[in-house]
Amino acid sequence: MIYRFGDCVVDRRQRTLRRGGEAVTVEPQVFDLLLVLIENRERVVGRDELIDAVWAGRIVSEATVDSRISAARRAIGDSGSAQAMIRTLPRRGFRFVSMVLGEVPPVVAEEPVLAVPDLPSIAVLPFDNRSADAPLALLGDTLVEDVTALLARVAGFFVISARSAGVYRERAVDLRTVGRELGVRYVVTGSLRAAGDHVRVAVQLTDATSGVQCWSAPFDVARAAMVDLQADVARAVVRALEPELTRAELAVIRRRGSGDLDAWACFRQAVGVLTVGGWNEETIAQTRTHLRCAIERDPGFGLAHAYAGLVVALAQVFGLLPDSDMLRGEIRRMAMTALELDPDNPEVLGYAGCALADLGDYRAAFDVIERALEIDPSNAQAWMVRGVCLTYTERVSDGIADLRRGMRLSPLDRRLGMWGALLAGCLLRVGRLTEARDEARLAQRRDRSLYFAALVEALALHRSGRDDDARTALAQARRMRPRLVLNQMQVYLGAAAVEELAAVEQSAVLVPVKLVAGG
Structure with a gap:
């Protein structure tokens, strides 16, 4: 509504x-x-x-x-x-x-119904910080992300991306509803409470199909030991779900975030601005300003460098920033700096790999993404980038499968519209026109700022011989982005596709007027 x-x-x-x-x-x-x-x-x-x-x-x-x-x-x-x-x-x-x-929003395409996988499926929701303690909230976020990553490494588990589970932060929801919306059987919830130099972490595992709690446990740890807690929580969840899987090797992930709360605040503002404002020049400018603030506050904040490289790369691809050698050099520097600063953070790897893929360096991007997925197989962003790399290096079937897997791993992700547009573009590239059209329409429904999805739809319709419908889709793209210049979309669509769209737009046929005798 x-x-x-x-x-x-x-x-x-x-x-x-x-x-x-x-x-x-x-x-x-x-x-x-x-x-x-x-x-x-x-x-x-x-x-x-x-x-x-x-x-x-x-x-x-x-x-x-x-x-x-x-x-x-x-x-x-x-x-x-x-x-x-x-x-x-x-x-x-x-x-x-x-x-x-x-x-009610117009139905362009039906949202897919998420079936619960046959294998154990699980989502780890954001933990509730019950203390007025901002650093503790950051530790809690890291704990949730790492527990998610560790569970995803267990063979036989299907684990929802932490980003998609994050939409439930500070929301009062029935866990059975969460299970239906995410398409999982089990949900992990938790809370943190500060007590001097110690933290009490309470964790629960609930069967989302019935709402019945399967297991709960408290963990009392020194605040300094919080970084080591995720492996204990992950092992306990595994033990409660599948006793025979307790032998799984769960390596502890260590990541370097930023200890500067102002840097974190700037980073989150950048993500929030782009999420809410959509893809346009003003939003990109604001996002880059917030990221520069984060990096100035903490030059060693790898995640901010990686996200900055990703944002600039995508803005260039979508015609919001000029396609220049100088900007391409800046993108590569930001991605490589992030990888040097935080080489074991799967989120950093996912963003940096995406930036490299947007530069067309698919080999380097693929290597980075493989590392991200070794650490966290639930990293939906990394699966999407892997899918693009495979599709553009002629491993089409595997690439499309990876793209769909990434979207399934994070079914409530606010990036789902963007990812759907990427999937539509890959389907278009390999001639699967009906699928490309449907995915492009669904992407627009999910995010009404995605003018580039409307362009993919127009191309799919044109190549299907439906030029009138293609012109309608083009008109929709121009409504979404009144400043649209087709020539600026060559990085995303390719020069030949841009020429096709220009020809379609200029080929509106005037209906001839018949002269009536005596008229």
Whole structure:
């Protein structure tokens, strides 16, 4: 459902807010609170009901609720005056009073139904930080990512990417719903609580088909030993799921993140801006600014270097930055710097490998990606890059299979639209036109900023002999990106394909006017 009010548009499925046509970055709890008020706008929502819906009944102060209400008001441009959109009713609660128009997004293609694999399938959700301790939250994120990677290395397990599981951060959800949405049988959840120089980590394993808890365990560790905890958690989960797999060798992954919270904040802002704002020049400029901030704060932050290289490479591919030797040199330097700084971080390897693939260096990219998948076989980004490398080096069947595997490993990933556009482009390249068209349409449904997916759709339709429909798809691409210049898409589509699109666009046939006798 999409909700429109004032100059705001809230997309429930994409979890995005736009105001005046501009993307607005909103914290997950604030977005959830806004949805609760919008969807219950016919009545007053009490504080207790709001806490149950947004915080899953956890104890929170009135000041916390009020601060989230204030943040929601700022996000939608509500000044709190007589024309307030969110109204506070003393001792009763809150009500959303602005007129709301709701609409269901048009169905371009059906979302695939995710079947639960026959082998043990599992997702590790973000752990709940129950202390007002930002460094502990970062340690918790690293723990979740590493437990996911370790479980993925166990033969016979199907493990969902940490990025896709991350959409449930700070959301109150039924684990049976999580199981259905991710297509898994088991879900790992946990919490962290600081106690002096120690941390108590509580971990639970739940059967998502029934909602029944299979196992739980507490871990009390010194804060300094948190980096060694992931192997213990992973082994315990394996032992609870499949006793015969306890012999599996689980190597401990050590990664170098950034100890500078400001650097992390800049990095997360960069990711958030690109996620919400979509692919355009303004968003790319903002993203690069945040990444430069992260690198300035911590020059040894490998993940920021890798992501910066990826963003610039993709922006160049999609015609948002010029295709120049200078920029290509910058991309390669950022990727190689990231690999030197953090060679054992699968996320760094995935981003750097993607940047190298976008430069057309498929051999180097493939080597980097193979290393990423050795460390973390659940790294969906790495599977996508591997698929592109194989497709462009004529191993088509294997490449398409890897692309589909990457998307299945992270079915709720916010990059799914982008990945679908990549899959559509590869299918187009090998002449599988109907599949390319369907995947391009689905990519646009998932992310309405993907003008390049509309171009792939137009090419697939043209090559199928459907030029009228191809022109419709081209017109859609121009609506998505009014500044579209076809010649700037040569890196992505190739010069011959750009010429095809230009010819299709210019070939609109004027219907001849018949002269009527005596007229």
